Amino acid sequence: MIKVDGLHKYFDDLHVLRGIDLEVQKGEVLSVIGASGSGKSTLLYCVNGIEQIQEGSVYVDDVDVHAKTTDLNKLRQRLGMVFQQWNSFPHLTAMENVALAPQIVRGLTKEEAKDVAIKQLEHVGLGDKFDVFPNALSGGQQQRLAIARALAMDPQYMLFDEATSALDPELVGEVLDTMRVLAEEGMTMICVTHEMGFARDVSDRVAYFHEGIVEEIGPPDQIFAEPESEHTKKFLAKVR
């Protein structure tokens, strides 16, 4: 379970997150929507400890993410993260991209790491690209590579930060399909997304972010069909 309590985050004077309370249960898929700059990415970064927080707390399975004694590297193995910009490592083949972290972080042997990599590459539909370098892959393929790379760490949770925003429209589908498969397999996910169709079909709950607070949260039917907040209504009217 991921539990966010009274979270405040500042960038110098900029108050980006202004008291966030959230719980994501095991097996749940939470979609986070909201205007640009409302703090969606920042929330994910606070959850996996890339960004510091100023107030409140974030717990992942009873581990206090921002406690001084927390081993973040260990924690991050439990939290897979996929970014908007596909960050494939250009100097490594697809296989090596996926196998590297399991080997040096999880401590698997070379063979074990390779097996994991093969499994995850096939999982995301890149079974024929083992020895290809990222610059020979399309954006959609690189993003699926990034997903495979995160999955290879055997995470309990997956955090997606607008995984499809930087893709050409015709490539969005293949990545969303991969994410959909993960959700069906029972992965716990927080998906920051601009894909309203995905948010509606796949998520268990949808959170609408407005200027650093969770303005409204609930099942997709409720958020999309009968939003309560004026801000939510306005936002949804705009993106449709």
Place this chain on the structure above:
Amino acid sequence: MFEYNFHWRPVFKSLPDLLEAALTTLQVASLAMTAGILLGFILAVSRMRETGLIYWFATTWVELARNTPALFQLFFFGFGLGALGFHLSPYLIVLAGLTFNTAGYLAENFRGGFEAIPSTQLRAARSLGMNPWQAYTRILIPQVMRIVYYPMTNQFVWVVLMSSLGMLVGYRELTGETQFFASKTYRIFEYFAVTAVIYYVMVKVILVLSKFCASRFFRY
């Protein structure tokens, strides 16, 4: 015109000595390059946080190395340190001067290399649970190496050429050795002509080797 009589014989007689001196040149250049890479890397890292004593020390080093003549730098390690009571051998003067200079230039190359890599690469590595050391050695540095490889090759050529300044501080690398024979025999033109050819060949071989190695190292 052309009343001059060329005398190549003494040059060819001392060719083995010249070739041995060429090896000396390559040796001191390689050593200076290796030390320069290490120090240049440390300098580049020291300049990443733009405050503090270390930053200013590194910046002063880099700017002095890049904005004064290499010959001046050699003289500093010779006369200058000598005046302070540190008397270095000609070999050490050349080595120290070349290393100082190379580290300064490479530091700038490395800095550019690190800047050219998107910050998201580090973020992605860390999000996989890699610690900073793993992220640097496995993800960032291999990419930086790729970017600075050809500038580094050029720098090595430059070090080989620059080591000829050894002649002016009494070190007998290739140019120093040539000068020694030339002044003994007065066949200055002949000796230096042959030496020029030796340098030319060395540089070409370095460039070809570097290309060959690149095709081996870099798979992407």
Place this chain on the structure above:
Amino acid sequence: MEQTVTVFSGFSAQDLLFLGEAALRTLWISLLSIAIGSFLGGIFGWVLYESKNWGGILVNPVLDIFRSVPLIVQLVLFYNFAPIVGLNLDAFESGLVVLTMYTSALVANVARGGIESVGRSMRIASRSLGMSYWQDMRHVVFPIGTRAIFPSWVGVALGVMKDSALVSVLGYVELVKASQVLITRTQEPLLIILVVGAFYFVLSYPVSRYSAKLERRWSQ
């Protein structure tokens, strides 16, 4: 106070004047060779770009010599070669010829890169507007290309300024040679070395900073 007086006693105002004159000679030979060398280098660069065939076969290897042989060897070689072919050149003239060719070889590379960077598509665009070859060169390639290569060219020019120190081996009394003379006479190596280093630094540092700033601004 007394301490300072005794430390600097060997160094007189006369000597400062001597250094000043030498500094002017350094500037003079640098400016001349940078100006002429850049002009020639521009032409060579254009030849390299336009006629890949004989430009690449004839011009490039010749220019390569200047880039692959230490400047000091080039200087000694030419200084001793000139009388053989009946030219009576003094140290300044020999130094000027070699520095100029050296500059032109470096600039040629930079210039060719500049013309290439203007890009085929942009040139096709300008030609399709009905510009003639020379109009295209004059109004498109030259202005855009010079801007693209300006930072590299500044680098070359500063390099030549620093490398001009080597003309001292021919006995031309530029700054470094003058400092050597003074060091021998006054036995004040540290002071003189620092003065000379400061001279180069004061000249080179602001220019390189300015050029780096321009480069950053232009690349945005």
